[in-house]
Amino acid sequence: MAEGQKTIEIEVLRYHPENDTEPHAQVFEIPFTDDMSVLQGVQYIKDHLDGSLSFRWSCRMAICGSCGMMINGVPSLSCQTFLRDYYPARVRVEALAHFPIERDLVVNMEGFIEKLESIQPYIIPREARTLSEGEYLQTPEQLGAYEQFSSCINCLLCYAACPQFGLNSRFVGPAALALLHRYNADSRDGGKAERMELVNSEDGVFNCTAVGYCSEVCPKHVDPANAVNQNKTNSAIDYFLRFLAPKGGAR
Amino acid sequence: MxxxxxxxxxxxxxxxxxxxxxxxxxxxxxxxxxxxxxxxLGLLLPADTMSYAHVLAFARNWAGKAFILAVIALFLWHAAHRIFHSLHDVGVHAGTGAKLVCYGLALVGTVIAAWALLAVGF
Structure with a gap:
């Protein structure tokens, strides 16, 4: 390190399952410049101080959703969180809350991936069309009904923010429910009845207590809390009116 | 699957x-x-607004009964639900037990209110 170089301390939660019985903190001192993101900070540690530090990252521009971490206890994308906002104080970096730690800052995403599959995150066509019949047309209003909820990058910050997911990991959770709503609210989609089974289930929307922290930490302004609470209404309507519906509604 | x-x-x-x-x-x-x-405190309203006779007459009118029942029962169910979920948040995951106590109290309150409203007559 050059003489007179400003430095900042980063406290990292370490966990190597082959050696450690439980996670523990380790402090690194790194050179500081005011254009450095927290991600660049941990990259410096890996490149110069301890090559065994593990973390996920890819795009460095809040698009890929890989580099989510708890930064001073707040679920954040480390690529768009800057060290200058903490300097000269020490910054604490930990794996995302509410997920099992695989290694250092890497969490096990398996549970989330299963949930993502369970919501059938693709358009199930309302009516089959042949190529010669052309594309499915949509009005700006129809696009507006779901567009916001299609911006999710699966970064899991909302799960780390959700106290109810923390208490019950079976809860489908904010991102998956927002994406579920994205497809249910799409005028081209006909899969709503199937997806509502999940919304209505004991793992569904009623686990949410409208805390709203998920929407606050979302780096893409998806507002999952809005999607979840719209579906509480949808689910309640479905619950009370299912006997009146022509096909008896969802099971 | x-x-x-x-x-x-x-x-x-x-x-x-x-x-x-x-x-x-x-x-x-x-x-x-x-x-x-x-x-x-005798502000704004006539002194006998809530006299026994007035309140009894209110409770004997069907619309008055509906209003009193709605206020008591729905406030209770609201409180029960909030307490049940707050218990979960502070780490009491009693499940069925907590559910029975919270919603049970609301149900008991609702039944007592309904019974009392019928008992005061029409």
Missing amino acids: KPTLKRSNAPIFWALFGAGGMLSALIGPMLVFITGLAVP
Whole structure:
């Protein structure tokens, strides 16, 4: 390190399952410049101080959703969180809350991936069309009904923010429910009845207590809390009116 | 392949919670003002606004009965739901037990209110 170089301390939660019985903190001192993101900070540690530090990252521009971490206890994308906002104080970096730690800052995403599959995150066509019949047309209003909820990058910050997911990991959770709503609210989609089974289930929307922290930490302004609470209404309507519906509604 | 999903019965309690929340937000503060401040302190309203005869007549009218029942029952269900979920948040995951106590109290309160409203006659 050059003489007179400003430095900042980063406290990292370490966990190597082959050696450690439980996670523990380790402090690194790194050179500081005011254009450095927290991600660049941990990259410096890996490149110069301890090559065994593990973390996920890819795009460095809040698009890929890989580099989510708890930064001073707040679920954040480390690529768009800057060290200058903490300097000269020490910054604490930990794996995302509410997920099992695989290694250092890497969490096990398996549970989330299963949930993502369970919501059938693709358009199930309302009516089959042949190529010669052309594309499915949509009005700006129809696009507006779901567009916001299609911006999710699966970064899991909302799960780390959700106290109810923390208490019950079976809860489908904010991102998956927002994406579920994205497809249910799409005028081209006909899969709503199937997806509502999940919304209505004991793992569904009623686990949410409208805390709203998920929407606050979302780096893409998806507002999952809005999607979840719209579906509480949808689910309640479905619950009370299912006997009146022509096909008896969802099971 | 897909595990069978159990439908949650939460909509019943959520609907009662929502109705109670809406009602308490709309008329709760005014009820507190009328029954707790204005009448006891003799502000704005006639001194006998809540005299026994007036209140009895109110409770004997079918619309009065409906209003009293809605206020008592829905406020109770709202409170029960909130307490049940707050217990979960602070780490009491008693499940069925907590559910029975919270919603059971609301149910008991509702039944007592309904019985009393019928007992005062028409």
